[in-house]
Amino acid sequence: MNIKISNVANLPTKYGLFKIQSFQEGQKEHLVVFTQELPDVPIVRIHSECLTGDALGSLKCDCGDQLDFALNTISKEKGMVIYLRQEGRNIGLLNKVNAYALQDQGYNTIEANHQLGFRADERSYEIVNTILKYFQIEKIKLLTNNPEKLEQLQNIEIVERLPIIIEHNQHNKDYLNIKKNKMGHLLWLRELKQKKYMLVM
Numbered sequence: 001m002n003i004k005i006s007n008v009a010n011l012p013t014k015y016g017l018f019k020i021q022s023f024q025e026g027q028k029e030h031l032v033v034f035t036q037e038l039p040d041v042p043i044v045r046i047h048s049e050c051l052t053g054d055a056l057g058s059l060k061c062d063c064g065d066q067l068d069f070a071l072n073t074i075s076k077e078k079g080m081v082i083y084l085r086q087e088g089r090n091i092g093l094l095n096k097v098n099a100y101a102l103q104d105q106g107y108n109t110i111e112a113n114h115q116l117g118f119r120a121d122e123r124s125y126e127i128v129n130t131i132l133k134y135f136q137i138e139k140i141k142l143l144t145n146n147p148e149k150l151e152q153l154q155n156i157e158i159v160e161r162l163p164i165i166i167e168h169n170q171h172n173k174d175y176l177n178i179k180k181n182k183m184g185h186l187l188w189l190r191e192l193k194q195k196k197y198m199l200v201m
């Protein structure tokens, strides 16, 4: 696949000043958000697009909170967020909305995908290898709760896996339980004193 790479631009944000660079892979325009200073072993978050969670504050999933956690972390400790345009675990926005409609009828997130003829997770992380190679990064600290990501990264040494710790809410509790129990995500739900749950690795 022919990859087109943009120039680097500044992006001041509420988290701090970042640099951005876009990697165009076919129809998909990915974005790398990174700090000016990149340590030899940077913290890297590979985040798949979720319009409803990232931009609209959806409580159906934990994507917005994960992105927020990641941007906060890299702004403080230096690193990058690789924002991959694979909406709805790569079934696209229209199919995702159809999956949500099925969920409204009582199907869980995996059943809804199957109803629509998709696997539970259609994402791929191959472009990440290209991006990290472009930045001449060979070792990373990977910010993730998803072990599948660890397996798909080739020629990259993952020195450490850092968990993303966020609180869940009444809307995404079931969804996160399915991620944990059926999709192998490394989340443990622990009840706290104030009847809130916190996700820990």
Ligand SMILES: [Zn+2]
Pocket: 050, 052, 053, 054, 061, 062, 063, 064
């Ligand atoms: Zn989401």
